Amino acid sequence: MFKKILIANRGEIALRIIRTCKEMGIKSVVVYSTADSESLPVRFADEAVCIGPPSSSESYLKIANIIAAAEITNADAIHPGYGFLSENSKFSQICEDHGIKFIGASAAMIDKMGDKASAKTTMLKAKVPCVPGSKGLLKNLADAYKQAEVIGYPVMIKATAGGGGKGMRVVWAKTEMEEHWDSARAESAAAFGNDGMYMEKFVEEPRHIEIQVAGDMYGNACHMSERDCSIQRRHQKLVEETPSPFMTEELRTAMGDASVKAVKAIKYEGVGTVEFLVDKHRNFYFMEMNTRIQVEHTITEEVINFDLIKEQIKLAAGEKITGTEYIPRLHAIQCRINAENPLKGFIPCPGTITDYHEPGGHGIRIDSHVYAGYTISPYYDSMISKLITVAQTREEAITKMKRALSEYIIEGKGISTTIPFHQQLMEDKSFNEGNFTTKFMETFEMK
Ligand code: MV4
Numbered sequence: 001m002f003k004k005i006l007i008a009n010r011g012e013i014a015l016r017i018i019r020t021c022k023e024m025g026i027k028s029v030v031v032y033s034t035a036d037s038e039s040l041p042v043r044f045a046d047e048a049v050c051i052g053p054p055s056s057s058e059s060y061l062k063i064a065n066i067i068a069a070a071e072i073t074n075a076d077a078i079h080p081g082y083g084f085l086s087e088n089s090k091f092s093q094i095c096e097d098h099g100i101k102f103i104g105a106s107a108a109m110i111d112k113m114g115d116k117a118s119a120k121t122t123m124l125k126a127k128v129p130c131v132p133g134s135k136g137l138l139k140n141l142a143d144a145y146k147q148a149e150v151i152g153y154p155v156m157i158k159a160t161a162g163g164g165g166k167g168m169r170v171v172w173a174k175t176e177m178e179e180h181w182d183s184a185r186a187e188s189a190a191a192f193g194n195d196g197m198y199m200e201k202f203v204e205e206p207r208h209i210e211i212q213v214a215g216d217m218y219g220n221a222c223h224m225s226e227r228d229c230s231i232q233r234r235h236q237k238l239v240e241e242t243p244s245p246f247m248t249e250e251l252r253t254a255m256g257d258a259s260v261k262a263v264k265a266i267k268y269e270g271v272g273t274v275e276f277l278v279d280k281h282r283n284f285y286f287m288e289m290n291t292r293i294q295v296e297h298t299i300t301e302e303v304i305n306f307d308l309i310k311e312q313i314k315l316a317a318g319e320k321i322t323g324t325e326y327i328p329r330l331h332a333i334q335c336r337i338n339a340e341n342p343l344k345g346f347i348p349c350p351g352t353i354t355d356y357h358e359p360g361g362h363g364i365r366i367d368s369h370v371y372a373g374y375t376i377s378p379y380y381d382s383m384i385s386k387l388i389t390v391a392q393t394r395e396e397a398i399t400k401m402k403r404a405l406s407e408y409i410i411e412g413k414g415i416s417t418t419i420p421f422h423q424q425l426m427e428d429k430s431f432n433e434g435n436f437t438t439k440f441m442e443t444f445e446m447k
Helices: 011-024 040-044 063-073 089-097 107-114 116-125 141-151 174-192 249-265 297-304 308-316 394-407 419-427 429-433
Strands: 004-007 027-033 047-052 077-079 155-163 166-171 197-201 207-215 221-233 236-242 270-278 284-290 331-338 355-357 364-367 383-391 409-411
Touching (some): 011 027, 011 040, 011 383, 027 063, 047 063, 063 089, 077 308, 089 107, 116 155, 116 284, 141 155, 141 174, 141 197, 155 174, 166 174, 207 249, 207 284, 207 308, 221 249, 221 297, 236 419, 249 270, 249 284, 297 308, 297 364, 383 394
Parallel strands (some): 027 047
Antiparallel strands (some): 155 197, 236 331, 364 383
């Protein structure tokens, strides 16, 4: 097992990883920018190394500084958390070249799954269901027209280097193809330095359901059931829950089996997530695979009573997967509490928290790094807390969430949070009926 892990991240996930390190008897080192010198990760880690100024590109993304910090402190592994360098193949490779274990996927695996068209080809070969579409990349505009006739409109053109919705267009009819082809390619080239595009049938009003998976270096793999992440806005998730209210025993078995097949086919090592689109007929299609721990891993942990960060560390150290069958018997919901104003289009509003009180009691979990006096920096994402409730049923988890939200006090000059949004959502009829798709937030209106 590792003796010392360097955490190349900040905020709640850095704290989350430090906590598991302590429980495993592993020393922790956190790197931080000057904006985070007063942060809880810096206080709670065994060691802390300042790696640069507030700007991410000069600190949390600065590979040379992070490697230097790992060498100075003699860390034998690096945990990248989520975001930042967690799915950066160059960083994964540099860690390996320095004899430091990257607690995440190998460079080759990140590249294989990061190119969406190639990931899809790999999944098709493994017999994982995918949205009908082009075989590999589109050659040119003429090819796009030709493929769309075969697939049938509406179609979607997607950037192979994409993710988070960038470089993606719906094409409803052939008259729209040329403008979308041009603008999607320009956007992809600017965002990713890669304008490779592929095409799929457009799945209308899908749900976003993902499967938590794990694999070890001996070819064993398992899944840990699903998370429903359909409540999102501009590709930012706001609420996640498990089980999905749309799930059936049959669908869970099918999606779980497909995900395990995927993990085995690519010889995946570590914890990961296989994302699917699910249409109204409960057909499911592979969308992408995430090779990192995700923000919403918490709800899975709650329903199966299992530490996913611990599993991730154990798998990186060469241990076998702990189990092969996880049967969730509880319901968990996570609300992301962001420093954003839901009445003003969710604009970020950083500032200093002067008054802070967390809800507590039975079935409540809060993953957060903030405290009274904490300043939310404009340099990083605006998430301040993850509020998770766990109960026997979905109805009880919602009731508990309403109760917890009503107790949550986060105040400070200029600070608004997404708490009022979550309160309204928990009262929403469609949400309570489990009747929602990825389009839900497009029509949701704050009162
Ligand atoms: C789709 C789709 C409909 N049909 N693909 C959005 C992010 C990117 N990774 C894939 N995305 C989508 N791909 C086909 N063939 C709809 C989306 C989509 C979406 C997916 C999941 C969650 C929220 C979404 C919001 C808008 C579009």
